[in-house]
Amino acid sequence: MMAAVKVVRVRGRGVLRAEGDIDPVIIRRMHERGIQLLTGQSSAAAGLASLFRPSDRVGIKVNTIAGRRLSTPPEVSLPLSKLLTQTGLLEKNIVIWDRTNDELKEAGYKLQAGSGLRIFGTDAMGAGYTQEPLIHLNIGSLLSTIQADFVTASVSLAVLKDHGLAGITAGMKNYFGAIHNPNKYHDSNCNPYVAELFDLPEIKAKHRLTILDALVVQYHRGPSYNARWAERFESLIFSLDPVAADFIGWQIIERLRKAKGLPSLSEEKREPLYIRTASRLGLGRAAVNDIQLIEEDV
Amino acid sequence: MKRRCFIQATAGAGLAVKANLRAGLQNLYAFGQTANLSHVEARYYKKLPDREIECLLCPRKCKLGDKERGYCGVRQNDGGIYYTLVYGKACTMNVDPIEKKPFFHVLPQTQALSIATAGCNVNCKFCQNWEISQVRPEQVKHFDLPPQAVAEAALEYRCQTIAYTYTEPVVYFEYMVDTSIEAHKKGIRNVVVTGGHINPEPLEALIQVVDAIKVDLKAFNQDFYTDYVRGELQPVLDAIRLIARNKRWLEIVYLVIPTLNDDPGQARNMARWILKEVGPDIPLHFTQFHPQYLIKNLPPTPISTLEKLRQTALQEGLHYVYLGNVPGHEGENTYCPGCKKIVIQRSGYEIEKIELKGGACKFCQTRIPGIWS
Numbered sequence: 001m002m003a004a005v006k007v008v009r010v011r012g013r014g015v016l017r018a019e020g021d022i023d024p025v026i027i028r029r030m031h032e033r034g035i036q037l038l039t040g041q042s043s044a045a046a047g048l049a050s051l052f053r054p055s056d057r058v059g060i061k062v063n064t065i066a067g068r069r070l071s072t073p074p075e076v077s078l079p080l081s082k083l084l085t086q087t088g089l090l091e092k093n094i095v096i097w098d099r100t101n102d103e104l105k106e107a108g109y110k111l112q113a114g115s116g117l118r119i120f121g122t123d124a125m126g127a128g129y130t131q132e133p134l135i136h137l138n139i140g141s142l143l144s145t146i147q148a149d150f151v152t153a154s155v156s157l158a159v160l161k162d163h164g165l166a167g168i169t170a171g172m173k174n175y176f177g178a179i180h181n182p183n184k185y186h187d188s189n190c191n192p193y194v195a196e197l198f199d200l201p202e203i204k205a206k207h208r209l210t211i212l213d214a215l216v217v218q219y220h221r222g223p224s225y226n227a228r229w230a231e232r233f234e235s236l237i238f239s240l241d242p243v244a245a246d247f248i249g250w251q252i253i254e255r256l257r258k259a260k261g262l263p264s265l266s267e268e269k270r271e272p273l274y275i276r277t278a279s280r281l282g283l284g285r286a287a288v289n290d291i292q293l294i295e296e297d298v
Numbered sequence: 299m300k301r302r303c304f305i306q307a308t309a310g311a312g313l314a315v316k317a318n319l320r321a322g323l324q325n326l327y328a329f330g331q332t333a334n335l336s337h338v339e340a341r342y343y344k345k346l347p348d349r350e351i352e353c354l355l356c357p358r359k360c361k362l363g364d365k366e367r368g369y370c371g372v373r374q375n376d377g378g379i380y381y382t383l384v385y386g387k388a389c390t391m392n393v394d395p396i397e398k399k400p401f402f403h404v405l406p407q408t409q410a411l412s413i414a415t416a417g418c419n420v421n422c423k424f425c426q427n428w429e430i431s432q433v434r435p436e437q438v439k440h441f442d443l444p445p446q447a448v449a450e451a452a453l454e455y456r457c458q459t460i461a462y463t464y465t466e467p468v469v470y471f472e473y474m475v476d477t478s479i480e481a482h483k484k485g486i487r488n489v490v491v492t493g494g495h496i497n498p499e500p501l502e503a504l505i506q507v508v509d510a511i512k513v514d515l516k517a518f519n520q521d522f523y524t525d526y527v528r529g530e531l532q533p534v535l536d537a538i539r540l541i542a543r544n545k546r547w548l549e550i551v552y553l554v555i556p557t558l559n560d561d562p563g564q565a566r567n568m569a570r571w572i573l574k575e576v577g578p579d580i581p582l583h584f585t586q587f588h589p590q591y592l593i594k595n596l597p598p599t600p601i602s603t604l605e606k607l608r609q610t611a612l613q614e615g616l617h618y619v620y621l622g623n624v625p626g627h628e629g630e631n632t633y634c635p636g637c638k639k640i641v642i643q644r645s646g647y648e649i650e651k652i653e654l655k656g657g658a659c660k661f662c663q664t665r666i667p668g669i670w671s
Contacts, residue, residue, distance in 0.1 A: 224363055
């Protein structure tokens with residue numbers, strides 16, 4: 001029998017201050033502890049060094065489609081990039097990126113293209129998409145050259161939230177922001193498209209780590225921010241298994257929905273079946289018994 | 299950019315389309331620069347609770363949360379209001395022979411000012427203009443070209459028609475309708491090249507302001523629409539019926555793809571349906587496929603296949619059945635159904651001879667339907 005895969009949920013009590021901003025000390029501790037627990041290493045730097053080589057060019061794919069209130073904020077992604085540099089990775093070989101400069105700016109990022117850490121969208125001068133569509137199963141898309149050409153290793157640093165079409169959006173669906181035509185894959189609750197896109201060699205072979213930003217979880221009426229159904233969850237979720245991370249994210253959203261008296265995603269006919277499809281494609285695990293969930297507060 | 303510069307920069311339709319992607323998708327914006335999209339409220343949608351909306355423009359009826367885009371990629375819900383992002387944002391404009399659309403029964407030997415914005419509401423795996431149709435508007439270069447400027451450009455370039463073409467004009471519905479109204483004020487006609495995925499209400503509004511519509515009927519079975527178009531056949535058939543019922547000039551194009559939709563039995567069924575529902579006088583064009591986009595593993599359609607389908611449709615009783623993308627073939631000509639003589643002789647987009655007088659055959663006076671003057 002195969003060993004269970006690890007998913008780590010670290011809760012940072014007080015990470016969201018009363019004004020809604022993020023406590024930099026607590027968020028850093030959450031990253032460090034999550035990576036330690038996930039990799040079994042004595043420090044976060046050692047843990048990350050077990051995942052990335054110093055020569056890697058690492059892409060941190062954030063999700064900034066929903067503006068400042070429900071995107072991966074710089075307060076969460078910048079500490080991760082700092083930790084990565086502690087493994088010997090050069091700052092200039094780390095890029096925090098998403099689809100467009102506009103969306104990054106609206107989420108609070110300051111674009112950077114100099115000799116240090118890079119932050120920009122696929123639509124920035126010098127980036128762009130592959131010249132020809134990559135064709136794989138039901139996918140036919142141009143892929144961001146940031147993912148296709150620049151990075152050798154990638155982190156999906158996604159926001160965990162309800163999604164009106166997909167059921168939920170988390171680590172795998174975050175890569176919809178890496179292609180030019182995500183709107184073409186919203187049929188059938190994005191199934192099998194999310195899974196098949198992740199299965200694209202340019203994504204699957206480079207993906208090393210999923211981190212779900214669950215500081216605030218939009219458990220209903222996502223993917224944009226809606227205060228009525230947003231829960232201060234104060235958590236980050238870590239996994240090396242992209243499917244298991246999303247599966248746990250799905251369970252969290254279902255639990256929150258149930259607690260608030262909302263119907264399940266299945267009852268709303270938008271169960272994120274792409275997670276099961278991903279499991280069938282061999283991309284990871286999507287069953288409670290196959291996953292070791294480690295939860296800790298910092 | 300002035301109109302003349304624009305049209306020179308984008309001259310030669312196919313090349314312009316490809317150049318747009320090659321240059322456009324790679325290096326669109328200087329660092330920190332942003333896309334210049336329109337924010338004009340869409341005309342066909344329904345507001346739902348919690349800032350959600352349902353688009354009512356096409357049969358897909360996208361139901362979208364705040365900040366989400368429709369399947370077309372060019373309409374977005376912002377705070378519960380649905381906007382078109384491409385109003386007045388043409389990504390290409392060219393002067394083409396009207397035969398290129400193709401319209402064979404509309405003002406032969408005239409030029410059509412042909413425009414498009416980005417976007418499409420289906421995703422044909424064989425799309426010939428995918429580099430502008432299957433992208434979001436911010437992913438291609440586009441230009442501010444309001445409706446009045448399009449109409450003025452048509453006058454300036456002596457075009458008798460404006461053609462809404464290349465991508466799927468349904469997705470830029472508001473822009474197309476307003477431009478058509480401006481064009482009519484200046485005595486210019488409007489022709490539409492569409493896949494026919496549009497709901498009846500907006501289609502009826504469109505029919506009021508345009509003069510001719512060419513519908514791409516991609517196949518005559520739902521399986522093909524599911525697998526290769528990602529759309530529905532029935533709404534397209536409904537649209538064809540509605541256009542014909544409203545007496546708007548209609549032509550139908552059927553792109554023949556080897557092994558996928560080249561079955562003569564299907565072609566026969568389609569011809570029978572056309573005959574029954576819209577009559578024998580609607581031109582039907584069988585056009586040759588060339589490997590494109592996501593279907594690159596099939597060869598161009600053999601001419602013998604096209605000829606077989608044409609014969610099938612003629613045998614079923616359709617009067618005007620043409621071949622397309624086969625320059626110089628006899629199937630490009632218009633034959634009088636009365637005396638069988640050639641009344642319009644074509645070679646590619648060139649007209650070699652017109653034997654019509656007052657819209658009728660010069661030899662036997664049989665009326666040839668179309669827009670001739």
